[in-house]
Amino acid sequence: MGIPGPLYTLKLTNVLNMRRALAGSSFWGTRRFGSACTAKSLSTGSKIDNFTVQSIREIPELGVTGILMRHPTGATALHLAKDDSNCTFSVAFRTFPRDSTGAPHILEHLALCGSRRYPIRDPFFKMLNRSLATYMNAWTGRDWTMYPFATRNIRDYENLRGVYMDAAFRPLLREEDFRQEGWRLEKDEDKWKISGVVYNEMKGAFSDAESLFSTRCQQQMFPGTSYSHVSGGDPLAIPSLSHRDLVDFCRSHYHPANALFYSYGNLELETHLSKLDETLGQIMADCGEFTPLRKPMDGFQPFANPKSVEIMGSIDPMSDPNKQIKMITSFITNPITNSQTTFNMQILSSLLLDGPAAPLYKALIESNIGSEYAPGTGYDSSLATTTFSAGLQGITADNVPRVEELVLKTLEQVRNNGFPAERINSVVHQIQLGLRYHSADFGLGLVQRAASSWVHEQCPLSELAVMEKVNAFRKQYDEGGLFERLIDQMMESKHRLTFVMRPDSEYNQQQDKLEAELVEKLVGQHDQSSLEGILEKNRKLLESQDRVEDKSLLPCLGMADISESIEKSPYAKSVDPRKNLTIFSRESPKANGLTYFKSKVAIKLPKSKIALLPMLTNCLTELGVENMPIDEFDGKVRATCAGLNVSVHQERPTNESIDPALSLVLSSHALEENASKMFDLFGLAISKTNWQDLDRIRTHVNGALAGLANSIAGAGSSFALSLAAAPISSYRYNRELLSGISQIRVLKQLSADIEGTAKLLQNVLYRIAAKNAKAIAVITQDATLRPMMERSAQQLMKLIPAAKTRVSFKSTLPVTTRNYALEMPFTTNYVAQVFGTNPFDDNLAANLSILARLASSQFLHREIREKGGAYGGSASYSRMDGLFALYSYRDPDPLNTIKVFSCVADWLKNSVISESDLLEAKLAVFGDLDKPQDVAMEGLQQFFHGMDDISRQTFRDALMRVTAESLKQSGQGVFQNTKKRTVALLEEGGKHTGQLLGFKIDKYE
Ligand SMILES: [Zn+2]
Known part of the structure; x- marks a missing residue:
């Protein structure tokens, strides 16, 4: 969040506990x-x-x-x-x-x-x-x-x-x-x-190996x-x-x-x-008198000598048990109150770590002794005293001493040799790009940036005045010795920690045992009558959770605050049927001296190869180009534009009989004067990709595998939802291949044969023929730049190399059994139940969108979060494929949750939906629909999903028309249709919940 770019993105892992981030807004408030x-x-x-x-x-x-x-x-x-x-x-x-x-x-x-x-x-x-x-x-x-x-x-x-x-x-x-x-x-x-909600939330957080590692290391x-x-x-x-x-x-x-x-x-x-x-x-x-707080660093006990600490953590059954050690070396650096040093350290950290030209990247990542940087790698400027850390995860026991050695040796080398001038320029260039980019949540990004120093009595305004710091940095750097001094301070400090976490197959059982002992101790502190008292309080809590409350005390907006008409797309659209091309263009002051483009080309692939697309997009921009060292190419990119981004996009299907279309989207933005250089570099990357560099391909396959596997604990609901929906929706089936558990399985398959992977990925690229349907979108501030941008964005797609050979590949396809449970190495659960519906019926879609809100706020939140103790329980509806879903997040009691899901139909039948309930649900849905977006993304519904202004207005009208009655009718129709209903469960290992339910069971491995 905040301003993109390597330096200013607040690490969300630092903000331990995000509650639900929700809702959108209308541009047309009654009062401006x-x-x-x-x-x-x-x-x-x-x-x-x-x-x-x-x-x-x-x-x-x-x-x-x-x-x-x-x-x-x-x-x-x-x-x-x-x-x-x-x-x-x-x-x-x-x-x-x-x-x-x-x-x-x-x-x-x-x-x-x-x-x-x-x-x-x-x-x-x-x-x-x-x-x-x-x-x-x-x-x-x-x-x-x-x-x-x-x-x-x-x-x-x-x-x-x-x-x-x-x-x-x-x-x-x-x-x-x-x-x-x-x-x-x-x-x-x-x-x-x-x-308890926080108790369960933190149990979930601690069962995530990455977050356990960062937390314990900081302690x-x-x-x-x-x-x-x-x-x-x-x-x-x-x-x-x-x-x-x-x-x-x-x-x-x-x-x-x-x-x-x-x-x-x-x-x-x-x-x-x-x-x-x-x-x-x-x-x-x-308020009483305020007693000044004890400063957070008071009582600090500096190490007499560098220290090593080892702990045990849970084992990931998905990867090789011998390659699961995480380790990191942390140096204490400056106090946060020295804001220029903080800025200089941020630049140093970026130079050391970011991209293939960075010395620590070369030493740690390219050596392939680990899968990716350890969690917490980087410069952390969010506490009163800052730290710099570097380390790896996915390493074997014999490599543990090597990591610290490599970190120290690399710092020593950098201290002696410095960095090439172009690299420093490119870091400064990235800062400039970031400052000009207007994100949807600009105001929020600024307070996140200011907070960590403001909390420690620093002036937030000088924290935010970045150009002043850039200039001061330039001056200090030109005077010489800046990075040498910063590195010396790190190396000379005795307060250095090397922190190691080893996997232990017994870890989860041991945690369970500790918890059981704690429960026993807590219960032991009460006599029988006091235990009765606790049960009585629990009954009262349940009662109060069921009580209907008078919400009218709270302020509320009305329907008059919601605009009846859509915010029209700011793009002009033209079609060139000869070239099978659609052009969207826009001139806007919001571009703020930058030019943006997106080029999209349709992909036609057999199902078995769809799962290769994420790795293909990753490699296209990360392997560098033939006949040029990777650091040189990467340096050019960083000095020219905001990176080369290639992604796979799945469109909303246009009717039921057609499979949803997949496409490759190329995008970036640059300062106006760099626009044509940006296209040159992009063209090189996709036409002259260096497929010979097998080591680098291995690095990326392993990195992607570790990254996705590590994200399961934090995003368990979406993995569960994806598994549940794959059997009943071809849109979700593709999604499961691209980003679900199936993608993890395919990555594992790829990592076993890197040479074969290189051939396969090239083969997939060759099949994305330039004659397929294409679209481009460009944003400029200066109208005279537009023709060049449009031409270059078209040309770019022609550079995709044409077919050479065919290679066959059998990938693990998603499980399409309904009612499916995957046993996970977690101490918590995620449940998803889905219902397939017709997405082409606007009235049905409108009713279900609002029903999802109502079911969440009126029923599921209370039953699953408040009573069930899960961190979250919700319903959602997707217009992409008409999927209506119920799900829980970090859920201690999946059996109860499934029971609650089966009661949704009855709840809907028996509940009285008042006018104000309906208004609330509509406010939430319209808020979401009208949520502001980054300048690069706003107004592109037609580019991405074929939704033009007319179809968006039709859907908006349908939303406006929804009544309590129409909503009940639509909902009951959906809940009664047993043909398109299924459940998936990511379950706590060893608890056999899926077995109890008679589900098909798999083990995550
Ligand atoms: Zn919380």
């Missing part, structure tokens, strides 16, 4: 936001209400005017004025963890469970459906907690700010909610167990400090947190003096601040 002109008339010392301006500056490269202010309560406020209607707000607190009980994380959940003005359960989730927010979320970082939202509707902005402020400063923190969201003892048949790196604790909560430590502890944590942290307010966009600053000022005044009346 005001103008951004106020900012210009302010100066340091000016007052707006009780806020005093501390600093104000223009940041031209971002197109913003930034104002930093202070409130007498001690709160700081940052406003970034920009002519952007997607206005953003957040309130954040410093929450340095004091232990691993997960207090900051559980508090983040609880703050959203009801507040004084909105004393109803979970107003946050309820607001998702009463708003047109383009973003609503809450994040627990490693040392801060943030509540952000964005919307394009001013009334919505005010509504949401009201709900967020009340949640942050006046949460109810009921014990009952603590038991629901945090942890509780529960009796399941005759066995006691621990339950070891910072002994004695806040960072030796887990802010999200260590499952075995969470139950030592009491409700009282949590209330105390809230009192001492969620205080105005510890608050950071952020606002962004074209909102009227005075109105916004006067509302904040008013609320802060009221809050202060209830």
